[in-house]
Amino acid sequence: MExxxxxVSAAPPVPAAxxxxxxxxxxxxxxxxxxxLAPMYFYPMFVMQALCFALFACAFNLLIGYGGLLSFGHxxxxxxxxxxxxxxxxxxxxxxxxxxxxGTLTGGLFGVVAGALAIRRQGIYFAMxxxxxxxxxxxxxxxxxxxxxxxxIQAVPRGKLFGLIDLANQTxxxxxxxxxxxxxxxxxxxxIHSPFxxxxxxxxxxxxxxxxxxxxxxxxxLLAFVLSATLAGLAGSTKAxxxxxxxxxxxDWPMSGEVVLMALVGGLGTxxxxxxxxxxxxxxxxxxxxVGQWVTVIQGVIFVLCVLLFRRGVIGELAAYMRIKL
Amino acid sequence: MKSLLSLTAIAVALAAGSAQAQQxxxxxxxxxxxxxxxxxxxxxxxxxxxxxxxxxxxKSNPNVKVELVSGDHQNKPDVGSQLANQWFDVDKxxxxxxxxxxxxxxxxxxxxxxxxxxxxxxxxxASDLTGPKCNANTIHWSYDTWMLANGTxxxxxxxxxxxxxxxxxxxxxxxxxxxDTGEVVEKNxxxxxxxxxxxxxxxxxxxxxxxxxxxxxxxxxxxxxxxDTINSIKQAAExxxxxxxxxxxxxxxxxxxxxxxxxQTAQGLSLTESWYWDLNDANRExxxxxxxxxxxxxxxxxxxxxxxxxxxxxxxKARVALGGSPEGKDVTAKMKATPTDDVLFGKGxxxxxxxxxxxxxxxxxxxxxxxxxxxxFYHLRATIPAAEAFRQAKDSGCSLVKG
Numbered sequence: 001m002e003x004x005x006x007x008v009s010a011a012p013p014v015p016a017a018x019x020x021x022x023x024x025x026x027x028x029x030x031x032x033x034x035x036x037l038a039p040m041y042f043y044p045m046f047v048m049q050a051l052c053f054a055l056f057a058c059a060f061n062l063l064i065g066y067g068g069l070l071s072f073g074h075x076x077x078x079x080x081x082x083x084x085x086x087x088x089x090x091x092x093x094x095x096x097x098x099x100x101x102x103g104t105l106t107g108g109l110f111g112v113v114a115g116a117l118a119i120r121r122q123g124i125y126f127a128m129x130x131x132x133x134x135x136x137x138x139x140x141x142x143x144x145x146x147x148x149x150x151x152x153i154q155a156v157p158r159g160k161l162f163g164l165i166d167l168a169n170q171t172x173x174x175x176x177x178x179x180x181x182x183x184x185x186x187x188x189x190x191x192i193h194s195p196f197x198x199x200x201x202x203x204x205x206x207x208x209x210x211x212x213x214x215x216x217x218x219x220x221x222l223l224a225f226v227l228s229a230t231l232a233g234l235a236g237s238t239k240a241x242x243x244x245x246x247x248x249x250x251x252d253w254p255m256s257g258e259v260v261l262m263a264l265v266g267g268l269g270t271x272x273x274x275x276x277x278x279x280x281x282x283x284x285x286x287x288x289x290x291v292g293q294w295v296t297v298i299q300g301v302i303f304v305l306c307v308l309l310f311r312r313g314v315i316g317e318l319a320a321y322m323r324i325k326l
Numbered sequence: 327m328k329s330l331l332s333l334t335a336i337a338v339a340l341a342a343g344s345a346q347a348q349q350x351x352x353x354x355x356x357x358x359x360x361x362x363x364x365x366x367x368x369x370x371x372x373x374x375x376x377x378x379x380x381x382x383x384x385k386s387n388p389n390v391k392v393e394l395v396s397g398d399h400q401n402k403p404d405v406g407s408q409l410a411n412q413w414f415d416v417d418k419x420x421x422x423x424x425x426x427x428x429x430x431x432x433x434x435x436x437x438x439x440x441x442x443x444x445x446x447x448x449x450x451x452a453s454d455l456t457g458p459k460c461n462a463n464t465i466h467w468s469y470d471t472w473m474l475a476n477g478t479x480x481x482x483x484x485x486x487x488x489x490x491x492x493x494x495x496x497x498x499x500x501x502x503x504x505x506d507t508g509e510v511v512e513k514n515x516x517x518x519x520x521x522x523x524x525x526x527x528x529x530x531x532x533x534x535x536x537x538x539x540x541x542x543x544x545x546x547x548x549x550x551x552x553x554d555t556i557n558s559i560k561q562a563a564e565x566x567x568x569x570x571x572x573x574x575x576x577x578x579x580x581x582x583x584x585x586x587x588x589x590q591t592a593q594g595l596s597l598t599e600s601w602y603w604d605l606n607d608a609n610r611e612x613x614x615x616x617x618x619x620x621x622x623x624x625x626x627x628x629x630x631x632x633x634x635x636x637x638x639x640x641x642x643k644a645r646v647a648l649g650g651s652p653e654g655k656d657v658t659a660k661m662k663a664t665p666t667d668d669v670l671f672g673k674g675x676x677x678x679x680x681x682x683x684x685x686x687x688x689x690x691x692x693x694x695x696x697x698x699x700x701x702x703f704y705h706l707r708a709t710i711p712a713a714e715a716f717r718q719a720k721d722s723g724c725s726l727v728k729g
Contacts, residue, residue: 043411043412043416045408045411045415046408049408143496143497149497149498150428150498150499151403151428151432151452151498152403152404152429154403154432154433154436155436243407244436245403245407247402247403247404247433248429249402249403249404250404285400285405286409286412295361295398
């Protein structure tokens with residue numbers, strides 16, 4: 001948000017035909033190209049996992065970056081969606097598309113309940129209510145039989161998409177995940193640039209003023225919350241199918257923290273920031289696993305550096321430097 | 327000309343083939359908890375044990391090239407399964423060992439089965455790994471929950487501890503441990519006087535311990551793990567439970583936990599282990615080498631570390647016997663067909679379900695005055711022979727067991 005206002009105010013008037021106006025479509029094309037090339041250079045499982053987290057971070061960013069609502073309980077929607085997707089695929093024998101749909105709806109449903117309660121408060125109280133709800137549901141996940149406690153739901157079948165495409169094939173799975181991610185990403189972008197998104201930004205900047213203009217801000221906030229929870233659910237369900245496991249990690253509070261970290265590192269309130277942030281955080285966790293106990297320390301140092309040196313996040317700083325919207 | 331070419335090709339292929347037979351290269355991944363609550367029972371100590379096993383094996387088999395990699399699963403099943411996938415697919419790891427976390431171990435066991443590679447569990451406790459969730463690519467080495475429950479439960483009842491009270495961590499693992507131990511106690515003529523469930527990662531056990539104390543049970547069974555066990559033992563010492571005549575039975579306690587607690591606090595605690603460093607000369611000698619490798623004179627290896635050494639040794643023997651680069655299932659079959667023999671666990675076998683069978687021991691932690699040298703932790707109270715120490719394959723519920 002800051003990044004954008006800065007960029008706009010600092011930029012000299014540019015001619016209408018400048019490439020700067022096309023920065024978002026260009027960046028999107030670059031992203032699609034990278035996604036197409038990535039499996040040749042990186043381990044596809046890693047890229048797929050990162051894509052799920054990228055979608056999760058984008059969903060989270062929709063709420064904080066554009067609605068100004070800091071939810072500290074997004075693991076609830078992500079984790080419970082992955083449990084339901086895994087359970088429906090494994091025990092009920094749902095095909096992957098229905099399993100993912102089940103998980104996504106679960107995320108949305110929890111979003112309606114938690115959101116309706118949480119949006120009545122603001123700032124730190126809002127964050128605390130979302131955290132409390134998430135922790136409550138974490139304990140259900142820990143105790144309930146079907147979640148498998150600390151073992152999680154394992155050996156989730158990937159199945160055949162629409163009964164035709166065998167997802168056990170790595171390439172098929174990759175294309176499916178990339179398609180889901182891009183669909184979610186485009187939806188978020190559409191929401192941000194819609195009149196609804198504009199009202200959301202107005203609420204973020206000054207809620208009383210938005211109310212005085214006649215907007216029922218609670219409705220907008222709730223809708224944003226539910227959208228964000230649903231998309232987080234989509235990300236969680238996809239992850240359960242990709243990694244074939246749903247575990248406590250996904251519903252526990254550090255996951256809520258991690259998604260904040262992803263959005264922060266990449267750049268809050270930028271469209272591409274959360275994607276980059278998710279890739280950075282997931283890459284750290286994966287490629288640093290070999291160094292053992294230093295993972296958490298390195299992660300902490302990077303977080304501190306981010307807050308101290310580039311507050312607008314990687315993409316936020318880049319956008320400000322190039323004077324474009326990203 | 328054509329025939330000459332094909333002849334050369336055959337010659338080259340043959341030469342390459344024979345070179346491969348001579349030079350066997352194996353890659354082993356030690357996946358453990360390097361930084362958190364299980365880092366002491368597994369972690370860097372497991373890597374040290376693996377290095378010793380590789381070094382010892384190289385002495386007698388100089389033509390085998392073994393490469394070790396290690397990684398941290400951070401106690402997250404998803405991180406573990408992701409890392410295992412990557413090791414098998416990208417880094418061409420042949421076998422993964424250790425994993426002191428049942429959730430992660432179950433996940434990695436699935437991955438090993440999918441990729442037809444090999445997984446030797448030394449660190450995790452869940453007996454399901456060789457029970458309903460067994461597969462032909464997994465071997466469970468050092469210990470399991472069945473052995474712990476059976477060893478401690480049965481031996482305690484036989485030595486007079488016939489009334490029990492359970493202090494149970496309130497999640498699936500704690501419940502399973504309590505249920506299994508309770509069954510053993512009742513089967514051997516003991517009685518369960520009561521139980522109390524405490525939340526995971528609790529710091530205050532006072533009300534639970536007071537209930538245990540007032541139950542007048544002869545044995546207080548701790549069906550919990552890690553930090554919860556340490557805290558409950560510490561606070562039990564403060565309440566004077568052992569001094570009051572009750573016995574404490576730790577259902578999942580390792581030598582490293584006793585070392586961390588100190589004998590003053592842990593004295594009188596009964597526990598089952600399958601390996602103890604101070605049991606014989608071979609173990610003591612190996613421990614010295616382990617301490618040098620680990621660069622930690624004050625630490626003592628656990629049965630998990632010993633299991634990593636023993637497991638890798640047996641695995642490498644099977645690989646040399648088979649030669650080439652066989653599939654995971656063939657290696658486990660060979661490992662099951664060959665009796666095990668190494669300096670730490672002695673002779674043993676691996677049964678159909680993938681369970682390595684060896685003796686287990688019931689120990690009691692010494693009083694500080696009885697301890698003669700650093701690491702002199704235990705009195706040996708009973709030896710449980712290999713045939714009884716582990717669940718019989720036919721009772722395991724494992725689909726690999728025929729008949």
